[in-house]
Amino acid sequence: MTVAGVKNICVVGAGNMGHQIALSAAIAGYKVKTTDVNQEILQKAEQFVEKYLPDRVAKGKMSEEVAQAARSNISFTMSLEEAAKDADLVIEAVIEKLDIKHTLFRQLDEICPPHAILATNSSFIVSSKIAPVTKRPDKVCNMHFFNPALVMKLVEVVKGPHVSDETANTVMEVCKSMDKVPVLLKKEIYGFLVNRILAAINKEAFYLYDMGVAAYEDIDTAVVYGLGHPMGPFRLMDLTGIDLAYYIDTERYQETGDPANKPSPIVVEKFVKGEWGQKSGKGFYDYSKK
Numbered sequence: 001m002t003v004a005g006v007k008n009i010c011v012v013g014a015g016n017m018g019h020q021i022a023l024s025a026a027i028a029g030y031k032v033k034t035t036d037v038n039q040e041i042l043q044k045a046e047q048f049v050e051k052y053l054p055d056r057v058a059k060g061k062m063s064e065e066v067a068q069a070a071r072s073n074i075s076f077t078m079s080l081e082e083a084a085k086d087a088d089l090v091i092e093a094v095i096e097k098l099d100i101k102h103t104l105f106r107q108l109d110e111i112c113p114p115h116a117i118l119a120t121n122s123s124f125i126v127s128s129k130i131a132p133v134t135k136r137p138d139k140v141c142n143m144h145f146f147n148p149a150l151v152m153k154l155v156e157v158v159k160g161p162h163v164s165d166e167t168a169n170t171v172m173e174v175c176k177s178m179d180k181v182p183v184l185l186k187k188e189i190y191g192f193l194v195n196r197i198l199a200a201i202n203k204e205a206f207y208l209y210d211m212g213v214a215a216y217e218d219i220d221t222a223v224v225y226g227l228g229h230p231m232g233p234f235r236l237m238d239l240t241g242i243d244l245a246y247y248i249d250t251e252r253y254q255e256t257g258d259p260a261n262k263p264s265p266i267v268v269e270k271f272v273k274g275e276w277g278q279k280s281g282k283g284f285y286d287y288s289k290k
């Protein structure tokens, strides 16, 4: 299937990433069905759409026509079957746990039409770990958006050894049609491009914090004003989710057995306390007053 064949997109998982990926696709003109197992999250996603589109129009950043079309292009349902049954492309954005993704991709493989591409937005799980649970491994690939997905242009498209040229090309073209800037990884590698670079920065930031060299606020300040990054590693982790950092490091540690991959003690502490960042109102920083 070429990009011209992609009309209906299903986004599974309406959390941090999913609701914005879904809306980006709806703004680009795709018919998007968004689904989640958590009704509250799904309602929040719909409320977000209802606020975001008029806000953009009011700010003069989007025409009324585009906003109305986007609103009618996007729908929300708790039923995976309903969301995925006529999808040409599925973008999965559920929690970063391999067993959950396996169960989901098995279901999607049953529900979706045979031509449908099943993409994962996973930050670290390469699609060759997911593809074998389906009967269409050539159509299962990584399509990695960045947070916040409505703003961030980059998408990493990863062509694992099982992914067909056609699938990779179609996903690249879909990204471009969504006004994104896709890059193609010709090989699967853990963490892809950006998260590998980010992991190196985070590791050093945690080391400096654990050694008592500086407070995490000051480490963030140093990165912002010394390196010109829009935010430091601790604030970024609040945005992306400390729970996500915990799951990623834990899974990597279980996989490799390398203690260097263990989550940092401060991440474990925050995870256990439920201080997961912006989504929980507190992480390294306090968001309760916003």
Ligand SMILES: NC(=O)c1ccc[n+]([C@@H]2O[C@H](COP(=O)([O-])OP(=O)(O)OC[C@H]3O[C@@H](n4cnc5c(N)ncnc54)[C@H](O)[C@@H]3O)[C@@H](O)[C@H]2O)c1
Residues within 6 Å of the ligand: 012, 013, 014, 015, 016, 017, 018, 035, 036, 037, 038, 041, 092, 093, 094, 095, 096, 097, 100, 104, 121, 122, 123, 124, 144, 145, 146, 147, 239, 240, 241, 244
């Ligand atoms: N947070 C980030 O900055 C970021 C960036 C890029 C990629 N990712 C990746 O995106 C994925 C989602 O991350 P997130 O931060 O949006 O997580 P999140 O916890 O905010 O959202 C995940 C959503 O998936 C839902 N869910 C769980 N199991 C489900 C199922 N079987 N069917 C339908 N919905 C289900 C949950 O209810 C939740 O609403 C992960 O794979 C993560 O690695 C995250």
